[in-house]
Amino acid sequence: MLRITLLVCCIFATPAVAGVKPPEPVLGPIHVIDGDTIRLASGETVRIYNIEAPETHKPHCAAEKWYGESAPSYLATLLSAGGVMISRCEPASGRCKDRYGHTLATLSTRNVNDVGDALIGMGLAMPGRSERKAKDLWIEFWCKGPIE
Incomplete structure (x- = not known):
């Protein structure tokens, strides 16, 4: 009986x-x-969910525009490897949709364990989600880069 109680507590505690x-x-x-x-x-x-890519619609500088155009191309290249897997919802919060109703998820392929991490590693994305406080950091990250 104690084992069942502990199991039930663990399930509802997470x-x-x-x-x-x-x-x-x-x-x-x-x-x-x-x-x-x-x-x-x-x-x-x-x-x-775990990245923020540069803006393409209204970039703040030439570098952000360049990175914003490069990120989708690299993402397409990563996904073209095949074996794409999707893990829906944020592990930390359990949220499954953003404020626009888009599914939040991580992606992996047969060659890449975390597509978001691969984009971050290439400098084509930053860790995190859209937070107004962080927007200035993103602009600085891309606009102070090597391409101005």
Whole structure:
């Protein structure tokens, strides 16, 4: 009886983990929208939750525009390796949608364990999510870079 009680307590004591869904394969073509957003064949729009890519719509400088144009190309290259897996929802919070209704998820491929980390490693994304306080840091990161 004690084991059952402990098991039940452990299950209900970890709500953030409970919201995270196990990885599943992505079927069909993937359309890259920008450096941190894709659209699946089903029409579902997915934001890579653990990164922020540079703006392409209204970049703050020439470098941000260049990085913003480069990030989607590199993302498409990563995803073209095949074996794309999606893990929906943020592990830390259990949130599954952003404020625009896009699915929050991480992506992996047969060659890359975390696509977001690969974009960060190439300097084409920064860790984190859209927070107004961090926007100045992102602008500084890309606009103080080697391309001005």
